[in-house]
Amino acid sequence: MRTTGGADQPGADAPLRRAATYSRMSTEHQNYSLEHQRIKFHAFAAANALTITRQYVDHGKSGLNLKGRAGLQSLLADVTSEPDFDVILVYDVSRWGRFQDVDESAYYEYVCRRAGIPVLYCAEPFANDNTAISSILKALKRLMAAEFSRELSAKVFAAQCNFVALGFKPGGTPGYGLRRVLVNCDGQFKQILPAGERKSQKSDRVLFAIGPPDEVAVIKKIFQWYVELGLGYTRIAAMLNSCGIVDERGRPWTRYLVRHVLTSEKYIGNIVFNRSSNKLKARTIRNPPEMWIRNEGAFRASVPAAAFRAAEQLRIRRCQHHSSLELLAMLHQLQARHGCVSGLLINAAPELPSAQTFRYRFGSLTEAYRQAGVVTAAHAQYERSRRRLYDTRAFLASEIARYAMLAGGKAEPTAICSCFLVNDSVVLQLQVARAHRYAPDRLRWRIPILRDRQVDFVLAPIMDEGNEQAIGYYLLPAGLFDKDYVIIRSERRLDFQAHAFPSLAAVFGL
Template sequence: MPDQSAAFIDEHLREAGIPVAQYVRMSTEHQKYSTENQTAAISEYASLHGMRIVKTYEDAGKSGLNLKGRNGLQTLLHDVETPLPGFQAVLVYDISRWGRFPDPDEAAAYVHACKSRGIRVIYCAEPFNNDGSLPSTVFIGIKRSMAAEYSRELSVKVFAGACNIVRHGYRQGGAPGFGLRRQLIDEQHNAKGLLPRGERKSIQTDRVVLVPGPPEEIALVHRIYRLFLQENMSERLIASVLNREGLTSDAGIQWTRGTIHQILTNEKYIGHNVYNRSSFKLKVQHVRNPPEQWIRRDGAFEAIVPIEIFAKAQAIITERSLHLDDSQMLAMLRQTLEKHGALSGILIDEDGDAPSSSAYRSRFGSLLRAYSLIGYTPRRDYAYLEINKALRRRHPELINEITSGIEKVGGWAVRNGATDLLTINGEFTMALVIARCKPTAAGTYRWRIRFDASLHPDLTVVARMDPSNRGAHDYYVFPAIDFSNDTLPILEDNGFTLDAYRTDSLEIIYQMAGRVPLPEAG
């Protein structure tokens, strides 16, 4: 491990016994990154620099691609926002252990969240000083980009390897499904035993294939096809029949429309091996891929459903799924209303002859809009749910708008990916709150505002929405030292005391954050 000079550490970190925390993360790519090895290196560094490790945050076996699932780092970021976290710096083995984020700026944002609270993140095994100087800043940026590129290259290699495995007829990930089991085989295709639910193969050269499961499960699969093809039962009705008989799925839970539908549509039941129907590369976004991108090997496994029976089921499902225009979908929704006397997502989904509730949401934007088009008004006004969804979408848009406005006047803003807290010019922090407008019976308007007190922002910007809740009515800019939760702008006219903080636009924020270059003195 390189011996770093203590020159880059603040003076207070040179004092003996300075309390620090350590963050360790282990994925599965290499033994050198085991949490034990990281802890040993960090302990040696702390001892050389007069530091005392008082807290450990650990993410064992976790990917560094994003923050999701990394409870250790999430807890660390939460603790640094508290008034007394109990440590003055965070020691990390190297930049890749902090994360291999596809966007290097995300890694920087989490580091800045610590630095803005006076807590430095120190990389113990990097061969450069971590002092905020231009060389160290450049090196850190390069290493973050290298970590991101490593993730991208590894993703490409892993995907190519998985596709090759599928083309050779081997199973690649996922549960086997009801009526099927995962068979472990060696290099010579000798069976080594069945893999129980939740277990994975441990030898790299071993492979997995699907084989028929217990006879009673296979018989039930055949019965599901008979009920669907011969009795004309819908998936939901089949699930209801099996549940009344006390039969459970392979997971030991009750049957649902989805689990029945999966048995009727998945090609593994006719022995075909299909991969890449959907992808989640770099854990950024789930994507449903078109059929031409699927990787397949027909006849890879022993079929438990005859292909002609499977084809008949697909023909029925395809015919049922023919495109309906808006008027046809609304006509079917009216039929569902006449049948039940009311409408809800559950009632729509239980009607096997009608499109699903998600289909109505996708086509018309929301169930409420579909209801309005057929003249139906729910007994309870659920409009606020749609408004809240829209406001949640508006929040990041307004954050980006503020960030862009600050940059246009020469300032800069760093967003905390976990909390949306903005740090402006490295000098002060700002939180954004969007307040929904609620009409009263008297014809006036009210706004309920909730602050996240745990963030401790220097400024809180409140965007009060207009009566349509589509745009901002006005803004309030509250300094932390001047306001309390007992004096909030809930009325249309709050009087001089509160309206002194009111503004019609965000220009005041941009003016505060603006930077003007000064001419050099002659």
């Protein structure tokens, strides 16, 4: 005689078998609550002479795949080692999983059965006894569980498309310079949703709105720097960080955040949905533009559409792939037009990719000039000295921290490039000064002073004539000078003798 759930009624004197339970609930709004499943497990165990010794739970986990389901993974691991239970209780087939490949669901049950641990479905109207009818019904239930997820996915996607067409926000964070506005079912304003908060009523909807004026000004500045000044993502991020501006989460800017701002149509008031898909937990794929769901002018724009389109065209031109021969021909044309070539001229030419593209392709600008036949001795010398200055700056940056520690203090890098916070009170700026010959026997060194970054002192190592190594160090108080730079001439170095040191160690009193 078969009992509810499919187990045979044991005899009165039969020993209690040990049972493990597995329960899963993907959302709080389901009828399959964990408490409902627990009650069913205990009722089934009492009716079938079972004692529950283990409980495996996946709370808030989808049944579409095994990833992230720590409860089921732990159960399978225990089954294949030395389990301390004799049977596994599951509410129904759908709680075991809604795998889109029904063979996957059958395989995990087979793993348990192969280890001698049967799986009993407590709420199913058939016994899981490996008979033909049981196998047919389980296969049908697995198909129904998978099809339920597919149908629900299609319904949710259709609803999201309708919401986008109505101007509602489809989901996700709003982004820098934007906010989420909560409205009721009649479209009346309720509140601005802070980060991390969600709507409390199903009938409420969320709209986009532009953020505070200071953030909108930053968005406009990013487009201006990119379109009008031709700056790249990394340079723009560095400039924002140097001004102490952080993103919407309080983090420093990166090239990827800048690129997101420049490519997101949210900033011209458009809502674009379905640019990528990972339905039913499948691999994320990028959809072609004809599959995108677009609502243009859904809310007020942060930047003019013309600026956004100009940035888009500039990005396409910069990202266009050119062969090495085409790049070399561009350098020839640039030299023919200006009589010389340089990184500044390359970046200023709108029809050319950035100078960084030439560096990536040929290893350096000097090598690109050499292969194009436009290299000069001055080019080669400048490139070598530029590399040495870069290496010197990196070396001295590490030495500053070391010498500060030896002197009993500390020097920590700040978010501003080449600046250090010494003893939590003084901002020190490192500026390696290149040597320039301006007369047959005279050199000069130009030292920038970044006043807008609230620098207290400038540490300026001056290089020798070949820009091979530092020949002296100057510690200059930033507030002592009226201009944004200081020029030290070889014949007048005594004018700065009060600020001169023979070595970096001497700067720290060592």
